[in-house]
Amino acid sequence: VRGWYENNQLLILAPGAFIVLGFLIALFNGLSGANKDEDDKK
Secondary structure (H helix, E strand, C coil): CHHHHHHHHHHHHHHHHHHHHHHHHHHHHHHHHHHHHHHHHC
């Protein structure tokens, strides 16, 4: 049962990792968008 609990914990942590990764990608896209706006102004 203990081994199953550890596996279940992994399944719970996995989505959180994807959410954090998506948040970092969103921030990166935001910074890239700002840089593109500066290039367009030129």
